Amino acid sequence: DIQMTQSPSSLSASVGDRVTITCRASQSISSYLNWYQQKPGKAPKLLIYVASSLQSGVPSRFSGSGSGTDFTLTISSLQPEDFATYYCQQSSSTPYTFGQGTKLEIK
């Protein structure tokens, strides 16, 4: 199975900050990498697919980059509604696997 590791596991930031979350795969996954946002008690919401494509309706302050084994999710200017947990997910091969999550908290 492909292991997905995110860093950091938690992050404190302020409204307006630029934040970057990193995701590393245990082997090359090309661009088969997606990012989701999850708020407590809710289903995950797709933000970024194929490493860098912005899902329709998602604000442009979210962006993704990377290929191979190393990927990043960047939020250019944090808004109050962005405080949530973020997960990366590989769809290169089954079983599809997720990172452990990065909890983004208000400083």
Add this chain to the structure above:
Amino acid sequence: QVQLVQSGAEVKKPGASVKVSCKASGYTFTYFAMHWVRQAPGQRLEWMGLINTGNGHTKYSQKFQGRVTIARDTSASTAYMELSSLRSEDAAVYFCAREMASCGDYCYSYFDYWGQGTLVTVSS
């Protein structure tokens, strides 16, 4: 608009089985595969398996092989996930998720719509 509506919370005893449904609307059900993902309290999301809703073919995570069955009823636009021999570690929220594919030279898949989740409690 696309909606995936799951069945309600379940409380089961260890050793029992649970069956969760996921009713799709707002799109042609058989055009998109359906996946099942679970999340135990405080844990990462965990992929369980998928069904090709067109031909009924399934693929399961090795971790759940032999205990999980995913099925669909095309006339009802509904997918089902049944997990047997429940143990305490199976207590989780179970999600269905629709697979979208973006194809060029290769096909990339991702989950663009999710059900609201079904809480399964396992307790004697």
